[in-house]
Amino acid sequence: MQNQKGFSLIELIVVMAIMGIAAGIAVPVYNNMKPQIRLNGAARQVMGDLMWARMRAISENNNYVIAFGEVNKILTNDTYYIYDDNDNDFSSVGIEADELVKEVVISDKYKDMGYGYAPGIKKTNNSSLLTGDAVTFNSGGASKPIWFNFKPNGSPNITGTIYLIPDEDEASGRKDRSRALSVNQTGRIKSWRYNMASNLWE
Template sequence: MHYKIVYNKSNESKSIATGKCRRENVSYPTHYYQKKSLMYQTQKGFTLIELLIVITIAAVMAVIALPNMNQWIASRRAASQAEQIANLLRFARNEAVRLNLPVYICPVKIKSDGSPNNGCNSQYAGNGMLAYADKNEDLRYQNDTVDLSIRSIILNGDTDKVEYSFNYIPIGTKHSAPSSSAAKEEVWWRFLPNGTFGHSTDGKDYQFSDGHIKISLTDKSAADAETKKARATVLLINGNGHVEICAKNDERKMCEYTSKE
């Protein structure tokens, strides 16, 4: 219903003074209401053409982003395992001082419940690692009755997605590649209570480190050397057992990726 305001001319002065006015009903044609109703209508949903356009754009963006996403995932996998190793080393170093016992880190096969399967074995390098306190100081892990298991970590497990190389780089040699004397990988490490750090290739003859242990991690499925280098993370252990993860923009020679021979 619409109203039209009409002033009574005879009482115009009175109406103005009192603010009162008379209203009359006014009728409008039907099309007036139809146009006004359309003004307040809003579009709901979307058309099939709009849906197809959105799907096409999303598909194109996915095709462009997928290769970069795969590389990012592979790089993060290697970096995550490098962090696990670094944290294990830091913890083992502190435990050697706290327990006043030599603490060893060795390669092991990790069971599904997270415990080490049997003893240490070099063939499990890159599969898992165990840190244990050698209570009877016989240079080998037997069980938690004789020795003290401190912490174990799963690296590849059964997936084998990350490739590892372990190298010893003595002081005075070129840091871009391992020395020729290091024919076997240095995958056995020892922390003594006095803070010294040693390494070994077989878990028997430990040498005090005067250089760096270099661990290179990368995507095992990478097709070529450049891709492996782009997805790699390098971890360094110095002569005192301090661990460092090289930044991607670190230009030091020792932080260059070393492929597994």
């Protein structure tokens, strides 16, 4: 008779038990990682759109405006808008609906993510504690949202930083999953992570 090879019932039970234990460990770990994964996605989305707007400003030789939230510096809708400011008059005229080229609701694309920061967190220059709005570009006025623009040479009209955080971390004060994006004088966009070990942005 030929040798018959296969798995015994005991071997199958042992394998299934090991798989069950592995799944029991992996699922909670993944669930804990989901907010960080979504926040990283949101940061990449914003950074990509800022880079795109800067590139369009240079190639079209006119201003591209990025506006955050609603008028009067209200950020609770977690939205940003990109305007092709063909006539370069956003600073005086404000929003013109026909110039809107993109609208992104961060919390729709990345559940429970948005503008914000945990109390006691530092600014990205690590100099002092962050206070005020989670988007620090201060071009806005009483009837405008928070905004800035990329000029045809690729530089911004004003520098600033966008702070992003999971909603649950803003409520609880957790800092380690915080992200930020800053735009410097030349138009360079930098992504930041908060290091809890050093209590510094890196």
